Amino acid sequence: DSGVTQTPKHLITATGQRVTLRCSPRSGDLSVYWYQQSLDQGLQFLIQYYNGEERAKGNILERFSAQQFPDLHSELNLSSLELGDSALYFCASSSGGGRTEAFFGQGTRLTVV
Amino acid sequence: GEDVEQSLFLSVREGDSSVINCTYTDSSSTYLYWYKQEPGAGLQLLTYIFSNMDMKQDQRLTVLLNKKDKHLSLRIADTQTGDSAIYFCALGGSNYQLIWGAGTKLIIKP
Numbered sequence: 001d002s003g004v005t006q007t008p009k010h011l012i013t014a015t016g017q018r019v020t021l022r023c024s025p026r027s028g029d030l031s032v033y034w035y036q037q038s039l040d041q042g043l044q045f046l047i048q049y050y051n052g053e054e055r056a057k058g059n060i061l062e063r064f065s066a067q068q069f070p071d072l073h074s075e076l077n078l079s080s081l082e083l084g085d086s087a088l089y090f091c092a093s094s095s096g097g098g099r100t101e102a103f104f105g106q107g108t109r110l111t112v113v
Numbered sequence: 114g115e116d117v118e119q120s121l122f123l124s125v126r127e128g129d130s131s132v133i134n135c136t137y138t139d140s141s142s143t144y145l146y147w148y149k150q151e152p153g154a155g156l157q158l159l160t161y162i163f164s165n166m167d168m169k170q171d172q173r174l175t176v177l178l179n180k181k182d183k184h185l186s187l188r189i190a191d192t193q194t195g196d197s198a199i200y201f202c203a204l205g206g207s208n209y210q211l212i213w214g215a216g217t218k219l220i221i222k223p
Contacts, residue, residue: 002155033211042215043156043201056210090155100205101146104155 003027006091006105014113018079021108025072025093031055032074033102034066037088049074050096081112115139117204119214126222131189133217135202140164140183142204142212147176147187150199150216159187159200189219197221 003026013019025032034046036059045058049068060066063081068074078085088109092102116138125131133147143164148156162169162176162185169176175188185202199216 002157004155043213045211045213048210092156100144100211101158101161102211103158104148106155 002103002105004091004093004103004105006089006108008108009106010109010111012111012113013081015081015083017081017112018077019081019110021076021078021089021091021110023074023076023091023093023105025074025091026103029093029095029103030072031094031096031102032068032072033092033094034060034074034076035090035092037090037107039087043090046076078110083112086110086112115204115212117202117212117214119200119202119217121215122218122220124220124222125192127192127194129192131187131192131196131219133187133189133200133202133219135185135187135214137183137185137202137204137212139204139212140180144205145176145178145185146203146205146211147174148201148203150201152198156201192219192221194221194223 005024007022030051033048036044046060047066048056066076088107090107092104094102118136146161147159149159150156173190177186199218201216202214203211
């Protein structure tokens with residue numbers, strides 16, 4: 001158990017809809033990362049938050065947004081969903097200190113139908 | 114920017130050693146990591162090496178770092194069926210970023 005909790009584990013929704021994925025980082029970790037992993041593809045970095053503020057942005061679509069709350073949990077909002085958004089979405093957390101290793105949650109499998 | 118490359122597949126026989134390779138372009142990373150992803154699961158941190166080290170051994174795992182050639186490898190001794198997974202190398206970049214390879218799928222032949 002990495003200590004990172006993601007909910008829900010599975011999500012099935014229709015095209016055009018909006019969903020929210022939730023992540024609780026490891027206790028004490030200030031940094032949260034969101035990744036997308038499509039079938040047979042590597043990890044695509046979406047966005048990083050550190051202590052409530054956006055720190056880095058990767059290949060995140062404009063239809064997607066995220067935030068980190070004062071209690072350090074984070075939410076990833078996906079809107080106007082398309083079939084191609086079906087993927088595994090991972091959250092990871094790190095302490096944000098000198099070492100950068102990240103600890104991953106089990107992921108949310110999103111299926112858009 | 115930083116580029117990290119890995120072969121997509123590696124096939125080995127059970128009991129043999131597996132060597133998974135990773136090459137990178139930027140040598141400023143302080144820490145270099147190996148992660149394992151089993152089917153349907155999240156990524157698990159396997160091991161890491163500090164940039165001023167050449168080798169690190171942890172039970173069946175050996176990490177080698179060749180800074181001159183910008184080459185990182187993960188050797189798994191006595192490979193077992195439970196080692197079947199995708200292995201990602203990741204470099205700790207600037208601004209607390211992790212730069213990821215595409216992952217190597219390790220296939221174990223009986």
